[in-house]
Every structure is written in structure tokens, then in C-alpha cells.
Amino acid sequence: METIPSSRIRSHATALPSHSTQSSSVHGRNGTATLPLAPKKFLPAKASCRRKSSINALVGLQDGAVAAAVNPVEKEVPFKTLKDGLLAFTSLEENKDTNGDGDSVSITVVGASGDLAKKKIFPALFALFYEGCLPQHFTIYGYARSKMTDVELRNMVSKTLTCRIDKRENCAEKMDQFLKRCFYHSGQYDSPENFVELDKKLKQHEGGRVSNRLFYLSIPPNIFIDAVRCASSSASSGNGWTRVIVEKPFGRDSESSAALTKSLKQYLDEDQIFRIDHYLGKELVENLSVLRFSNLIFEPLWSRQYIRNVQLIFSEDFGTEGRGGYFDNYGIIRDIMQNHLLQILALFAMETPVSLDAEDIRNEKVKVLRSMRPLTLDDVVIGQYKSHTKGGITYPAYTDDKTVPKDSLTPTFAAAALFIDNARWDGVPFLMKAGKALHNKRAEIRVQFRHVPGNLYNRIIGTDLDLATNELVIRVQPDEAIYLKINNKVPGLGMRLDRSNLNLHYAARYSKEIPDAYERLLLDAIEGERRLFIRSDELEAAWALFTPLLKELEEKKTIPEYYPYGSRGPVGAHYLAARYNVRWGDLTVDQ
Numbered sequence: 001m002e003t004i005p006s007s008r009i010r011s012h013a014t015a016l017p018s019h020s021t022q023s024s025s026v027h028g029r030n031g032t033a034t035l036p037l038a039p040k041k042f043l044p045a046k047a048s049c050r051r052k053s054s055i056n057a058l059v060g061l062q063d064g065a066v067a068a069a070v071n072p073v074e075k076e077v078p079f080k081t082l083k084d085g086l087l088a089f090t091s092l093e094e095n096k097d098t099n100g101d102g103d104s105v106s107i108t109v110v111g112a113s114g115d116l117a118k119k120k121i122f123p124a125l126f127a128l129f130y131e132g133c134l135p136q137h138f139t140i141y142g143y144a145r146s147k148m149t150d151v152e153l154r155n156m157v158s159k160t161l162t163c164r165i166d167k168r169e170n171c172a173e174k175m176d177q178f179l180k181r182c183f184y185h186s187g188q189y190d191s192p193e194n195f196v197e198l199d200k201k202l203k204q205h206e207g208g209r210v211s212n213r214l215f216y217l218s219i220p221p222n223i224f225i226d227a228v229r230c231a232s233s234s235a236s237s238g239n240g241w242t243r244v245i246v247e248k249p250f251g252r253d254s255e256s257s258a259a260l261t262k263s264l265k266q267y268l269d270e271d272q273i274f275r276i277d278h279y280l281g282k283e284l285v286e287n288l289s290v291l292r293f294s295n296l297i298f299e300p301l302w303s304r305q306y307i308r309n310v311q312l313i314f315s316e317d318f319g320t321e322g323r324g325g326y327f328d329n330y331g332i333i334r335d336i337m338q339n340h341l342l343q344i345l346a347l348f349a350m351e352t353p354v355s356l357d358a359e360d361i362r363n364e365k366v367k368v369l370r371s372m373r374p375l376t377l378d379d380v381v382i383g384q385y386k387s388h389t390k391g392g393i394t395y396p397a398y399t400d401d402k403t404v405p406k407d408s409l410t411p412t413f414a415a416a417a418l419f420i421d422n423a424r425w426d427g428v429p430f431l432m433k434a435g436k437a438l439h440n441k442r443a444e445i446r447v448q449f450r451h452v453p454g455n456l457y458n459r460i461i462g463t464d465l466d467l468a469t470n471e472l473v474i475r476v477q478p479d480e481a482i483y484l485k486i487n488n489k490v491p492g493l494g495m496r497l498d499r500s501n502l503n504l505h506y507a508a509r510y511s512k513e514i515p516d517a518y519e520r521l522l523l524d525a526i527e528g529e530r531r532l533f534i535r536s537d538e539l540e541a542a543w544a545l546f547t548p549l550l551k552e553l554e555e556k557k558t559i560p561e562y563y564p565y566g567s568r569g570p571v572g573a574h575y576l577a578a579r580y581n582v583r584w585g586d587l588t589v590d591q
């Protein structure tokens with residue numbers, strides 16, 4: 001297992017120097033206190049767009065009060081509580097990893113002609129530019145084998161931007177400014193010479209400034225290493241940082257993932273590698289820790305004592321259309337469960353980290369992953385969608401995809417029961433369900449609580465206690481929401497019980513557009529924030545859970561249960577849940 005040298009674990013808090021001259025108001029539960037402020041040189045380089053400062057702007061004081069510091073000069077001053085209860089303002093030192101005002105950042109999208117680049121990466125970069133989150137001196141390069149001029153790249157990119165910007169002001173103008181900063185270089189992924197040419201072009205744009213370089217590998221995995229080798233030998237920064245965002249899949253199993261990590265580390269240090277799992281960039285996944293650790297009411301319930309089961313559900317109402325070639329080699333377990341759902345599970349179930357620092361959080365995630373039981377065939381149900389005709393429309397079977405072999409057994413659906421063998425979660429089933437071509441598109445976390453012991457209202461509730469248990473639902477998408485199902489009395493003179501939702505519905509509560517996951521993650525990578533990226537030991541622990549099962553499924557050529565396109569998936573998933581006394585929350589009437 002990899003460990004991160006302690007020299008790389010930076011402390012984010014800097015003790016307040018005694019010669020401070022300014023002061024600020026801190027609003028806490030116990031009123032307002034005046035605190036000395038750090039002199040200007042200790043203030044962060046930029047406090048505008050960055051959440052690094054906003055994370056720190058709301059912290060728990062030692063007595064549990066929540067406080068935010070407001071500096072009349074700088075508007076927002078990030079600070080943290082130290083162990084001894086002192087407040088400390090984050091310093092320039094914290095941001096040493098990011099970018100000084102005069103530094104340049106060059107972002108090279110490797111595989112710029114591809115689907116992900118068009119769909120997600122360029123739109124996210126534009127959104128960051130629009131919000132003023134990109135550094136002053138930035139350049140974006142598209143790199144791929146396809147022949148394209150700068151103008152052609154800009155045309156391609158401009159088409160993908162339109163859908164995301166229609167509600168924004170001055171869009172055409174901003175888009176124009178953005179596109180002028182986008183360039184293209186055509187080259188092979190395994191050609192050091194082509195990367196030397198790219199390097200020359202990047203240098204021209206950097207104009208002698210400190211050059212920071214981010215490479216986003218938006219290419220198929222079989223060419224990751226070629227591209228990393230060439231980028232690191234021929235186009236890495238001479239005087240700033242060089243970072244590489246790697247897209248999934250990170251291998252197919254423990255062995256291939258370890259081999260990929262080993263090869264990447266021939267050319268990069270661990271802290272240069274940003275393994276992206278875009279689910280970690282989703283607003284409600286990011287909110288999970290806030291919900292747990294900043295509300296007194298949840299954390300005490302967060303254990304086997306009060307929670308009966310946890311459900312992690314992913315469904316899409318479309319098939320593998322267009323991506324069958326990739327998908328058939330991976331299947332739904334590798335595509336969704338081993339990464340997206342398991343990452344959410346780790347955040348959900350981890351112990352309280354020492355701090356919000358990336359290494360502290362990732363240490364806790366690794367610990368919980370390593371406490372989990374590897375899956376066996378018994379714990380899983382797999383399915384594959386078949387053709388279905390509804391309303392005169394015929395929906396294809398998975399194997400109708402021309403890039404998929406007719407006899408493919410690759411699962412497009414899976415349900416699994418996982419267990420964490422530690423003191424907090426012993427015996428609590430964590431049920432995962434993921435599928436394509438189902439009846440809806442949704443991602444959510446459902447927490448079903450235990451029954452109320454000796455419930456006085458049992459007589460009224462009836463015998464089906466399941467109907468009366470509290471359930472907390474975190475709807476990651478679409479229509480983000482967090483709601484808690486509770487029992488209440490129907491108003492009136494009689495005594496009738498009802499189920500209602502205490503509902504935090506994001507669209508109703510916030511008028512602000514929720515940023516796309518890729519925006520958050522790209523900004524994090526630019527700022528050197530590693531909290532939402534997967535460290536290699538996490539990856540190793542994640543593969544260790546799924547590899548034995550995947551091998552067994554493939555060796556035994558397990559036949560999936562077929563389910564009609566657009567249905568609720570195989571019935572086997574219900575039997576699996578029933579074995580653990582669980583009902584899928586998304587299939588009940590009052591979802």
C-alpha cells in the first residue's frame with residue numbers, strides 16, 4: 001500500500017502572528033468577538049472565486065459555535081480553528097501550490113477531438129472562465145491526432161458551449177474572449193517530437209512567466225502511458241508545477257490498475273496525478289460531509305445502532321448508445337459501482353477526518369474501504385437489457401449495438417450487498433444498484449433507519465413497520481434534494497398518521513445554477529486541491545473489493561438476468577435486498 005510521505009502533507013493553518021495589526025468581527029453562537037487579523041502579507045492570494053477560502057470561512061469553534069470572519073478591507077478572510085481553539089488565517093503558504101498572480105497556467109486537453117472533451121471539459125473550462133475562476137494568464141490547448149486549425153477547434157468548442165450559457169449575460173462577448181485563448185496542436189500521443197512542438201507553442205503563450213501546466217488525458221486508457229511519457233519528457237513545466245488529470249477507467253482489476261499506477265509513477269509523482277471520479281465533484285456528494293459533520297443531529301445516528309441499511313442507487317434511462325465498444329470491455333460494475341458508488345459509500349461511511357485536508361480525508365476513505373468485505377457471487381445480481389417495444393417504439397437490446405458482440409454477457413445492471421466490518425457498521429447492509437436502460441435517470445443515497453422501539457403508534461401504523469421507518473434521501477441528481485421522511489399526524493380531531501418529507505429542495509432554496517462536476521474538479525486541479533481526487537491506495541483498496549467477484553463472473557461466464565429496456569431492472573435485485581430484510585426505497589410508492 002502506498003503511503004504519502006509526511007513532508008507532502010501540508011498544514012493548511014498558519015498560526016496568527018503576534019504582530020497582527022488589523023481586526024475582524026466573528027459572529028458566533030455566543031455573540032460577536034473581535035479577533036486580530038493577519039497583516040496583509042498573510043492574506044490569501046485571491047479570495048474571489050475559490051472555495052478553498054470559503055471552506056474555511058465557516059468553521060466550528062472549539063465550543064461548537066459556528067463562525068465566519070468578515071474583514072472590512074478584504075471582504076472575506078479564511079481562517080481555521082487550531083487545536084487549542086485559536087483561529088488562524090490561511091496564508092500565502094497555503095496557496096503556494098496554486099498560482100501567483102503573475103504565473104501562467106496552460107491547460108492541454110489531450111484527446112480534444114473526442115466526446116468527453118466536447119461534452120464536458122471545454123464547457124466546464126468556459127464556465128470557470130465566465131465565473132472569473134481561471135487565472136489571469138491562462139491558455140488552453142487542444143491536442144489530438146485529428147488535423148484541425150485553431151479556428152476549427154474554436155468552431156467545434158463554440159458549438160458545445162451554447163447549451164450551457166443561454167441564461168447568462170454577455171455570453172457572446174465572454175465566449176469570444178474565451179475562444180481567443182483556445183488553440184490546437186495536432187500530434188501523435190506517442191511522439192516526443194510532437195510534444196516538443198507543443199512545448200514551444202506553450203512557451204510562447206507563457207511569455208517568460210512561471211509556467212504551470214495541466215494535462216487532461218481525455219483519451220482511451222491504452223494510450224495514457226504514451227501520452228504521459230511524452231508530456232513529462234517533452235512538455236512539462238521547467239519552473240512551475242505539472243499536473244496530469246487521468247480519466248477512468250483506472251484499469252480493469254487489481255493487477256491492471258497496479259500496473260497502470262506503476263507506469264504512471266515512472267513519469268509522475270503521486271501528487272502530480274489527479275485521478276478523476278466526476279461523481280466526487282457533484283454538489284450533493286460534496287455536501288455529504290457538510291451534512292454529516294456540521295449538523296449535530298445526523299452524526300450521532302450515523303451507525304449500526306440507528307441505521308438499518310444504506311442504499312446507493314444509480315440509474316440511467318438510456319442504454320450504452322455510442323459507447324458500447326468501451327462499455328463491453330468493462331460492464332456496469334467497473335463503470336459505475338467500483339468507482340462512483342463506492343466513492344460515495346466511502347465518504348458516507350468514513351470516520352471523522354482529522355481535518356478537511358485532502359490527505360486526512362483520503363486517509364479515512366482508505367481505512368473504511370479496507371474494512372470492507374470483498375464481494376462474492378452470492379452478494380450480487382447482474383442483468384442485461386433486452387429489446388422492448390412500447391407505444392409503438394422499439395428500444396434496442398444491449399447486444400443490438402453494432403460495437404457489442406452478439407453473445408456478450410456483459411452486465412448493464414448490477415445490484416450488490418456490501419458490508420463494512422468495523423465497529424460502526426458491523427452487520428449493516430450497504431446495497432448498491434446501478435443500471436442502464438432503466439425506467440428513470442437518477443442517482444441517490446437512501447438511509448433507512450431502524451424502527452422506533454416500542455412505538456406507541458404501532459396500532460395505528462399497522463403491522464408493516466417498514467412503512468413507518470424514517471428515511472433520509474440525498475438525491476444527487478436530477479433535481480438535487482435532501483429530504484427526510486417522517487411520520488406526522490394528519491390534522492383533525494382523529495388520530496391518523498401520515499408520511500411527509502422535510503425537504504431541502506435545491507431549486508426552491510437556491511436560485512443559483514449548480515456547477516457541473518467537471519468545473520469543480522478542474523478548478524481543484526488548477527489550485528492543487530487533491531481532496532476530490534483518488535489516491536493510489538484508495539484505488540487499490542477499491543479494486544481489492546471487486547476484483548475477486550469480477551474474475552468469478554467472467555470465469556464462470558455467469559448469465560445475466562435479462563430485463564426489458566425501460567423497466568425497473570431484474571427481479572433478482574428484489575430477492576437480493578429481501579435476503580437482508582431490505583426494500584429498495586426508490587421502488588416504494590412514496591419515494
Ligand SMILES: NC(=O)C1=CN([C@@H]2O[C@H](COP(=O)(O)OP(=O)(O)OC[C@H]3O[C@@H](n4cnc5c(N)ncnc54)[C@H](OP(=O)(O)O)[C@@H]3O)[C@@H](O)[C@H]2O)C=CC1
Nearest residue numbers: 111113114115116117144145146218219220221247248249
Ligand atoms: N465520454 C464520456 O462520457 C466519458 C469518458 N470517460 C473517459 O474519458 C476518456 C475519453 O473519453 P471519450 O472522449 O469518450 O473518448 P473518445 O473515444 O472520444 O476518444 C478521445 C480521442 O482520443 C483519440 N482516440 C480514440 N481512440 C484512439 C485510439 N485507439 N488510439 C489513439 N487515439 C485514439 C481520438 O482523437 P484523435 O483521433 O483525433 O487523436 C478521440 O477523439 C476515456 O478514458 C473514457 O473512458 C469517462 C467518463 C465519461
Ligand SMILES: O=C1O[C@H](COP(=O)(O)O)[C@@H](O)[C@H](O)[C@H]1O
Nearest residue numbers: 248278316323335336340443477
Ligand atoms: O462515468 C460514467 O458516468 C456516466 C454518468 O455520469 P452522469 O454525470 O451523467 O450521471 C455514465 O453514463 C457512463 O457510463 C460512465 O462511464
